[in-house]
Amino acid sequence: MTATLATPVLPDTRETDALRRRYGRRHVMGxxxxxxxxxxxxxxxxxxxxxxxxxxxxxxxxxxxxxxxxFLYNLSPTLDHITYLFTxxxxxxxxxxxxxxxxxxxxxxxxxxxxxxxSIARFDRRWSTPMGIAIFFVYLIPPxxxxxxxxxxxxxxxxxDSTWSLVVVYPTITxxxxxxxxxxxxxxxPRDIEEQAMxxxxxRIGAIIHTVLPLLFPGIVAxxxxxxxxxxxxxxxxxxxxxxxxxxxVSTGVPTALIRGDVYFxxxxxASTLLIALPIALIFNLFLARFISGFTMGAVKG
Amino acid sequence: VSELRVADTARRASVAxxxxxxxxxxxxxxxxxxxxxxVYIIALVGIPFALAIAFAFSDVTTGDSSxxxxxxxxxxxIFQDPVFWTSLWNTLWFTGISLLLIVVLGGLLAxxxxxxxxxKWVVRFLILLPWTTPVALSSVAWLWLLDxxxxxxxxxxxxxxxxxGNMYWLGEPGLAQASVIAVQVWxxxxxxxxxxxxGLLSIPKDIPEAxxxxxxxxxxxxFEITMPLTAPLIAVAALFGAIFIFTDMTVPYIxxxxxxxxxxxxxxxxxxxxxxxxxxxxQGAAIALFLFPLLLAAVVLILRSVRKMETxx
Numbered sequence: 001m002t003a004t005l006a007t008p009v010l011p012d013t014r015e016t017d018a019l020r021r022r023y024g025r026r027h028v029m030g031x032x033x034x035x036x037x038x039x040x041x042x043x044x045x046x047x048x049x050x051x052x053x054x055x056x057x058x059x060x061x062x063x064x065x066x067x068x069x070x071f072l073y074n075l076s077p078t079l080d081h082i083t084y085l086f087t088x089x090x091x092x093x094x095x096x097x098x099x100x101x102x103x104x105x106x107x108x109x110x111x112x113x114x115x116x117x118x119s120i121a122r123f124d125r126r127w128s129t130p131m132g133i134a135i136f137f138v139y140l141i142p143p144x145x146x147x148x149x150x151x152x153x154x155x156x157x158x159x160x161d162s163t164w165s166l167v168v169v170y171p172t173i174t175x176x177x178x179x180x181x182x183x184x185x186x187x188x189x190p191r192d193i194e195e196q197a198m199x200x201x202x203x204r205i206g207a208i209i210h211t212v213l214p215l216l217f218p219g220i221v222a223x224x225x226x227x228x229x230x231x232x233x234x235x236x237x238x239x240x241x242x243x244x245x246x247x248x249x250v251s252t253g254v255p256t257a258l259i260r261g262d263v264y265f266x267x268x269x270x271a272s273t274l275l276i277a278l279p280i281a282l283i284f285n286l287f288l289a290r291f292i293s294g295f296t297m298g299a300v301k302g
Numbered sequence: 303v304s305e306l307r308v309a310d311t312a313r314r315a316s317v318a319x320x321x322x323x324x325x326x327x328x329x330x331x332x333x334x335x336x337x338x339x340x341v342y343i344i345a346l347v348g349i350p351f352a353l354a355i356a357f358a359f360s361d362v363t364t365g366d367s368s369x370x371x372x373x374x375x376x377x378x379x380i381f382q383d384p385v386f387w388t389s390l391w392n393t394l395w396f397t398g399i400s401l402l403l404i405v406v407l408g409g410l411l412a413x414x415x416x417x418x419x420x421x422k423w424v425v426r427f428l429i430l431l432p433w434t435t436p437v438a439l440s441s442v443a444w445l446w447l448l449d450x451x452x453x454x455x456x457x458x459x460x461x462x463x464x465x466x467g468n469m470y471w472l473g474e475p476g477l478a479q480a481s482v483i484a485v486q487v488w489x490x491x492x493x494x495x496x497x498x499x500x501g502l503l504s505i506p507k508d509i510p511e512a513x514x515x516x517x518x519x520x521x522x523x524x525f526e527i528t529m530p531l532t533a534p535l536i537a538v539a540a541l542f543g544a545i546f547i548f549t550d551m552t553v554p555y556i557x558x559x560x561x562x563x564x565x566x567x568x569x570x571x572x573x574x575x576x577x578x579x580x581x582x583x584x585q586g587a588a589i590a591l592f593l594f595p596l597l598l599a600a601v602v603l604i605l606r607s608v609r610k611m612e613t614x615x
Contacts (some may be wrong), residue, residue: 031419038414038425045492046428048443049435051454063452070454073446112342115335123332131336138347140601142549145594146403147343149353149575150346152367172346199316204331232333233436235552236570240578255556266446271444271480277435284434286429288496296500 049277056081056271063266080269089265090245091272092116094253097163101249104227105170109227110179110220113172117182118208122191132183143236151240160256163243166231166249173229173234181226183218184297186212222290225283250276269279316326330549335387357587364581376588385564389572391594396483396568397548397596403487403521404543405536408494416496433492444485448472448557452507477564478558482566486547486558493546494539501535537607541600549593 024237043050044288054071055063062068062075085091145249150169151160189212197207236254245257252273258265310586358377361370380386411429419425433439447453448471459465471477509531511524518526529536551570552561560567560575567575577586 003502026469034414036403037410038417038422041411041414042425042428045430045432045488047446048440049428051447052443066451066457070452070457077578099557112339116339117334119335120336123328123335125329125332135339135343137601138343140545140597140604141347141351142597144549144551144572144573144594145354145590146350147345148534148573148583148590149350149357151355151364151578152357152362153346153350155367168345175343177346179339204328210603229434233438235436235438236574239555240574251436253444264446266391269442270446272437273435276439277431280436281427281431281434283432284529285423288426288430292496 020229038263049274052270052274054076054265056274058267060267074108080191081265082271083119084265085271085275087266090248090253091250091268093246094248094250094257095276097247097253098232098251099248100169100179101119101166102231104167105174105226106172106224108167109174110223113178113223114216114220115177115180116175117186118212121183121186122194132180135176136180138172139174139180143173143234147236147240150237154241159241161244161247163242163247163249164204166234169232169237169241170231173240174230177230178223178227181223181291182216182219183215183295185222186292188227189292191217191237218290222287222294224285229280229284232276316445321325321384321490350438354590358591360584360587362587364578364583368582372390372584376584380585380588384541385567385572386589388564389560389567389589392479393548393568393570393593393596396479396486399483400487400490400547401540401544403483403489404494407487407491408498408539408543409536411491411495412498412502415499429495430558434488435489437489437550437552438556440489441485441553444481445472448481471559475562478566482554482557485553486550489553489605490543490546494543497519497539497542498532501532501564501592505531533605538604540612541604543609544588545597547598555599 051070054073057077057079058073059075059078059080062073065074066075116135117232120128146237154160154169155167157165159168193211193215194204194207198204202210214218232249233251235251238249239256242248242252245253248257250272254269254276258269258272303373356369356565359371359373361375362368396550415429416428447455450468450470450473453469453471455471456465456468459469460467469477505528510527513523513527548568549570551568551574554566554568554571556572557565558570564572569589573586576589577583580586
């Protein structure tokens with residue numbers, strides 16, 4: 001209202017008022033439409049997970065009655081199935097395997113990826129740009145094209161049925177994206193910082209360790225998150241390389257080991273999905289802006 | 303002042319000197335930094351890729367990995383099996399429909415992600431969930447959502463009096479195919495939306511605002527400003543989505559195992575069924591090889607869009 005009072009009174013107030021009302025109404029309609037769409041889209045995307053959350057905490061008698069309203073608790077909710085997941089299934093083993101495979105893969109990715117990204121972003125060789133593009137396209141070579149030959153390779157290396165096979169192979173998935181992200185973050189850092197450090201007496205490697213790495217740290221954290229998410233999501237390699245239940249990761253263990261023949265432990269299955277999905281999505285949301293800036297910076301010629 | 307200038311020239315001279323010295327060693331360091339990655343990628347992507355092609359012409363099985371050249375025998379065998387043609391055709395049309403849906407829904411999601419409103423954080427979180435969740439796990443969530451007896455979708459349809467009994471989402475060929483496509487689109491659209499969001503944010507604000515002042519409505523601005531300016535990124539988003547969908551076997555594997563009677567089989571899942579479950583690696587490799595032309599086409603199109611983006615920017 002204060003805004004209307006502050007505007008000078010125009011000669012034909014009735015006409016402007018009508019216009020203002022019309023635009024105001026259109027604005028309100030636009031906002032209502034936006035909120036409506038946002039809620040609709042959020043439900044369509046997150047719906048299966050909300051449904052999982054209800055399912056995971058239902059009693060068997062409540063869940064397995066097709067006449068019960070599936071969206072409500074017809075009987076009191078329970079945490080029994082989540083306790084069951086941790087005490088009587090191999091879920092903790094799968095989670096542990098996913099965690100240590102992920103950590104080792106991330107370390108390998110950083111050890112190979114940071115120098116490679118630095119080389120492409122900073123030493124302007126003739127092959128720098130083509131190499132960057134080539135590495136990016138390695139990312140697009142899908143596991144479904146390589147899993148058969150890699151499964152033989154894993155056998156020849158004596159790693160079949162061992163979780164280590166994933167540690168060896170997963171960097172093929174994480175390395176190309178991570179290098180691409182790191183190139184983007186490196187291009188955002190001015191070159192003067194190393195040059196100045198070298199003038200001050202550091203060698204190139206000394207300058208990288210003392211000036212570039214600390215400044216690159218936020219980017220490295222983003223790469224860690226991205227690479228870890230990729231390893232946790234992978235399915236085909238984990239399915240093909242490893243059959244003993246004790247060596248499985250979450251991605252393969254949950255759908256194969258928590259389903260026994262025709263018996264589905266639905267509540268525990270849904271609980272495990274949520275327990276993995278929510279933390280990953282939470283961290284991913286925190287880093288989204290950084291991922292975007294890394295990928296777009298990497299695409300900028302420089 | 304002159305002292306400062308002297309110091310400055312001295313500093314510049316030493317910078318030039320360092321640059322020269324660096325240039326000597328840079329060539330060596332540039333290689334040294336890159337060699338581990340190149341060796342690793344050749345060993346675990348390059349060689350396996352060559353092997354994948356070689357296996358397609360061999361009689362390697364999971365039991366006997368001795369390599370014998372058999373020429374085009376594997377291809378003759380897979381061509382004789384109608385399931386191969388089903389899965390090839392499914393791969394193509396699943397991808398085609400997904401592509402269309404990704405562009406439309408991804409654009410809608412990108413618009414929502416670009417808008418300002420209260421509670422956006424929660425909406426963004428829910429929108430990204432399908433993409434950040436491991437595919438195998440979200441497919442399990444869908445498996446339960448599409449359950450033959452307890453599906454809540456069926457419950458709602460029954461409550462509205464639209465059906466009696468159950469739909470059997472994963473048991474009827476047409477519904478199973480629709481379900482697989484829906485889950486694929488559902489999980490890839492957020493990624494496409496984020497890529498398109500980058501495009502939306504890169505449009506200078508004054509262009510649509512000027513158009514608005516000139517009286518262009520929402521749809522006019524959409525079709526005459528937003529879409530042409532973001533077209534290359536829309537293409538990149540769609541092609542990335544397409545690659546992730548047509549090379550994926552996780553969704554059909556978990557939802558239907560390719561059934562009912564192989565009607566949801568795609569190249570990736572059929573290659574797994576033959577190569578690993580059936581043990582005939584030669585045939586599996588021959589089937590997977592048919593992903594390659596599709597992949598190549600997508601990559602060429604991506605490169606072309608990126609080049610277009612550079613000329614626009």
